[in-house]
């Protein structure tokens with residue numbers, strides 16, 4: 020750039036106040052800049068097109084499913100039996116077991132993850148935190164099939180030991196739910212830790228300066244101030260639990276039944292989709308189409324959760340301005 | 341946690357609410373303040389002045405053990421309060437802060453209602469009274485900070501939804517609600533407009549009747565107007581540690597300083 024600025028070095032000209040510099044301010048093309056911008060723009064749109072594509076495929080196949088004579092929309096949402104073989108397509112058993120796994124998982128993950136987050140944000144020294152956070156994030160990187168085996172070969176036998184073999188079936192919702200809980204704990208821990216750390220340190224000092232202890236400060240000032248962030252973290256973890264497939268496929272069993280007993284086998288929406296699409300289903304059968312309908316419901320459930328979490332995060336911003 | 345309540349029966353012979361004796365304060369290996377000794381008289385306003393970085397905030401925070409919260413910070417020497425050294429191993433820092441309150445440079449109300457901001461301190465201090473008594477306490481604290489008339493109709497409003505000057509007075513009210521003996525203020529007006537600043541200074545004069553106040557300020561006029569005693573700090577050029585150059589009644593410091601560095605500083609020739 021320097022060569023575009025020409026300095027007239029004659030000191031008399033400077034003294035005379037004449038124009039001493041000539042600076043080229045004309046517009047110049049920047050091709051590289053334009054190309055990069057276009058590429059980035061396109062990348063942004065790929066995600067949108069992918070989403071539209073998914074909704075399109077799900078919607079189209081689901082339409083075929085509902086268009087058939089075997090099932091009506093009302094029946095789909097109210098029937099408590101899912102037995103494709105005998106033409107019963109009620110999604111409730113699948114939704115019910117998905118919700119049970121999710122609730123058990125959240126009951127494990129919210130207290131555990133929040134406790135980890137509070138420890139890291141409020142108590143751990145810089146060194147401990149620098150060590151702990153990557154380790155927790157690493158936990159999130161373990162393949163879910165490993166968690167599935169952990170559920171089946173460790174948690175289930177342990178549950179059967181405690182509650183009795185006749186009470187706890189080999190495949191059961193409880194084991195899957197507990198392990199999904201462990202699986203989503205890192206999400207809650209790290210996202211909540213971010214939310215807690217973002218609370219201005221002035222609030223902590225104010226509280227401690229009033230004679231509050233560290234724990235009182237954490238629970239009565241920092242956690243409430245980060246509340247929306249923690250709720251958002253829990254919702255992200257919840258969508259992850261709802262969508263989790265491998266653990267439930269391995270540990271919860273393969274029998275869609277409508278039950279609230281967590282020690283019985285049951286099949287979640289994702290587990291069912293995985294099993295059916297893994298089998299040798301022929302295209303264009305009603306069984307095949309049915310899994311798209313389940314997928315569509317699943318999609319809307321997680322979409323709703325995402326929207327809710329965005330709304331909460333937005334409110335959180337308003338409070339702080 | 342070792343607890344030693346500060347003896348409420350202690351009758352003060354000392355004229356000082358707080359007294360600092362031979363205090364050195366370190367941040368890890370760096371000595372930020374050295375050889376600090378001075379007293380803060382009861383029911384008086386003591387101003388700590390000096391150029392930025394000379395250790396005023398550090399000294400102020402050592403007076404109620406807020407430095408404990410900074411990793412690596414260490415205090416040597418004695419800070420005497422009611423005849424006890426606050427740095428004795430069996431003194432509980434949380435307990436200390438209940439008697440020696442603090443108002444910070446940047447107003448930091450909690451994101452709670454005005455009412456809950458005030459009620460917070462008493463609540464964490466084991467408040468047992470009724471709702472009506474709490475209402476009364478909140479009103480008293482807000483009146484004490486001359487904020488009551490401005491906010492009495494919206495106590496439910498967020499503490500963040502009022503003006504900066506009001507927020508700072510809310511923070512003062514919040515500190516008053518735990519009924520401390522000493523109030524420490526670290527440049528409480530540095531973010532405020534002149535009118536809010538004057539309000540806070542008037543408020544300090546009111547509060548002086550019931551509390552002892554220590555205020556850090558880099559505003560010379562403020563120290564001259566609004567304090568009884570002044571402590572002047574300066575950084576030692578050799579080891580960059582802050583130390584006291586001179587301390588005494590504000591009038592004397594400003595009108596006939598003994599040290600020429602004090603004179604240079606207050607007349608604005610360096611700093």
Ligand SMILES: Nc1ncnc2c1ncn2[C@@H]1O[C@H](COP(=O)(O)OP(=O)(O)O)[C@@H](O)[C@H]1O
Nearest residue numbers: 367372391392393394395396397398399410582
């Ligand atoms: N938290 C801290 N950690 C390390 N050094 C600090 C910290 N706070 C202040 N210091 C250092 O201590 C010295 C005094 O700072 P401070 O007390 O804030 O001065 P003042 O309030 O007079 O401007 C400065 O050199 C500053 O860099």
Ligand SMILES: [Mg+2]
Nearest residue numbers: 396397398556
């Ligand atoms: Mg300071």
